[in-house]
Amino acid sequence: MSGSSNPLPKQAEPAAEGPDDLDLVARSQAGDTAAFSELVTRYRSRAFSMIYQMTRNEQDAWDLAQDGFVKAWKSIGRFRGQSSFYTWLYRILMNVTIDSLRRKHIANGTEFDDQIGLRQIEPGAVTAPRPEMQPAEKISDKEVRERIDQAIAKLSPEHRAAIVMREIDGLEYSEIAEHMDCSLGTVMSRLFYARKKLQALLKDVYETI
Amino acid sequence: MKPFEERFTAWVDDQLTGPDLAAFEKELASHPEAAAERAEARKLGDLLREPPAPPLANADFFNHQLMQRIAAETPRPAEPAKARGWFWSLPRLALAGAACLLVAGGLFKTLIPSPAQAGEKSKYYAQVVEAWPGDETIWATTVYNPEDNVTVVWLDGLDYIPATYALR
Numbered sequence: 469m470s471g472s473s474n475p476l477p478k479q480a481e482p483a484a485e486g487p488d489d490l491d492l493v494a495r496s497q498a499g500d501t502a503a504f505s506e507l508v509t510r511y512r513s514r515a516f517s518m519i520y521q522m523t524r525n526e527q528d529a530w531d532l533a534q535d536g537f538v539k540a541w542k543s544i545g546r547f548r549g550q551s552s553f554y555t556w557l558y559r560i561l562m563n564v565t566i567d568s569l570r571r572k573h574i575a576n577g578t579e580f581d582d583q584i585g586l587r588q589i590e591p592g593a594v595t596a597p598r599p600e601m602q603p604a605e606k607i608s609d610k611e612v613r614e615r616i617d618q619a620i621a622k623l624s625p626e627h628r629a630a631i632v633m634r635e636i637d638g639l640e641y642s643e644i645a646e647h648m649d650c651s652l653g654t655v656m657s658r659l660f661y662a663r664k665k666l667q668a669l670l671k672d673v674y675e676t677i
Numbered sequence: 678m679k680p681f682e683e684r685f686t687a688w689v690d691d692q693l694t695g696p697d698l699a700a701f702e703k704e705l706a707s708h709p710e711a712a713a714e715r716a717e718a719r720k721l722g723d724l725l726r727e728p729p730a731p732p733l734a735n736a737d738f739f740n741h742q743l744m745q746r747i748a749a750e751t752p753r754p755a756e757p758a759k760a761r762g763w764f765w766s767l768p769r770l771a772l773a774g775a776a777c778l779l780v781a782g783g784l785f786k787t788l789i790p791s792p793a794q795a796g797e798k799s800k801y802y803a804q805v806v807e808a809w810p811g812d813e814t815i816w817a818t819t820v821y822n823p824e825d826n827v828t829v830v831w832l833d834g835l836d837y838i839p840a841t842y843a844l845r
Contacts, residue, residue, distance in 0.1 A: 501747060505740050512739050517730040526731055533733075534743055541747050613728045634690070635722045641692065653683050660682035663689075663718050666725075671717065674724040 489553040496544050504544070508537055511554055515561050521632045522565045522625075524617040532568055536561040558637075559647050562629060569625035607676055619669040627662035634659055685711070689718045 486506070487495075495503035515536060520529035540560050547556055607615070620628055629648060633639040639647070644655045684701050687693045688711075693701055705711045733739060816833040832838070 501744060504747070505744055508740055508743060509736075512736060513733045516733040516739075520730040526734075529730075530733075530739070534739070534746065537743050538746055538750060542750075609728065612724075616725065616728065631725070635725045641687075641690075653679060656683040656686040657680070659690075660686045663686075663721060667717055667721055670721060670724060674717075674720040677724070677727075 490549060493544065493547055493549070493553055496541070497547070501541075504541055507553065511557060512537075514554070515557065518558070518632070518637060519561060519565050521636050522562075522569070522620075522628055524620055528568070532565050533561070535568075536564040539564060555643075562633070562647050566625040566629055569628065573625075607673055612673055612677060615670060615673050619666050622669065623662055623665060627658050627665070630655060630658040631662040631666065685714075689715045 487503075489507065489510070492503045492507050496507065512533065515533045516529050519532045519536070520526065523529050523532065536557070540557055543560070547553070620631075623631065626648065630644060633644045633647065634641075641652050641655050645652050648655065684693065684697075688698070688701055688705075812834075815835045818831040818833070820829045820831065821827070822829070
């Protein structure tokens with residue numbers, strides 16, 4: 469397998485000035501909340517953005533980012549520097565978000581069936597556009613966002629996480645597998661079915677913009 | 678051999694190389710729609726990346742709220758509780774009790790005379806509390822001599838003591 473063609477950055481950009489992440493982590497491990505606040509300042513926007521792509525809701529993304537950083541603070545003593553701080557933080561944020569999505573859907577009495585809508589789709593089959601959408605119609609940015617929100621909301625937390633990590637955050641399969649604690653095959657399978665479902669729901673959108 | 682969907686996904690993401698890629702492309706000869714499917718998957722990726730997430734509003738308040746939560750959820754150091762516990766510990770109470778007893782004993786010894794002290798003769802002159810002759814022209818003075826255990830009453834201005842006059 470070759471490297472990813474996805475151009476998105478995967479690691480935190482180094483701070484332009486000030487102490488590096490590991491210095492701040494060491495001070496945080498000694499109980500220095502000011503140092504941890506500096507780490508939060510460096511990564512809060514990225515954390516919020518990543519969680520927003522999963523939840524498609526600003527308030528939920530804010531709250532879950534807060535939960536994730538609190539969890540990171542509580543467990544920062546276990547950070548050993550084997551990966552970058554952001555990689556370590558990313559996994560915490562992703563787990564917090566997936567857990568929240570699971571709880572929310574259990575509370576709502578809904579259950580994901582990733583096979584719904586896919587039973588008629590054979591691997592390799594070409595997806596069909598929604599019949600009510602005319603190809604010539606131009607979809608507004610707002611509508612595009614709403615359609616994507618609705619489509620992603622129909623994915624299970626695991627499929628959502630896989631597609632966001634791959635398509636938006638640009639992670640390698642191995643990194644996704646590590647974050648989701650599953651095999652490479654499971655990652656590829658989740659990506660396959662998540663794409664199929666999103667293609668079925670969004671074909672008219674990406675065909676018309 | 679991996680399932681078709683895994684190999685298809687790897688092919689879409691350009692993750693197949695060498696013999697794996699050649700074998701899969703040979704297999705795709707029976708799936709003429711595969712190329713279009715890959716193009717659609719890539720359009721989907723572009724679509725998902727296109728609308729960026731909204732920026733984090735009130736970023737400074739984000740830190741403020743987070744630090745408040747951390748302060749509230751972080752357990753306070755155990756040292757003050759330990760000190761408070763030591764203060765009220767059994768040794769400290771025993772020490773305080775002993776100090777109280779010492780002070781009480783000192784006060785008792787100072788303020789309450791012992792029976793032996795009560796029986797001793799005073800080394801001081803007796804104090805005549807009232808030397809009142811009953812006549813303003815007579816001046817009365819008293820003197821006590823402890824060695825002889827004698828009290829002298831000096832009455833100035835009195836020529837003699839009448840027979841009816843008595844010391845009370």
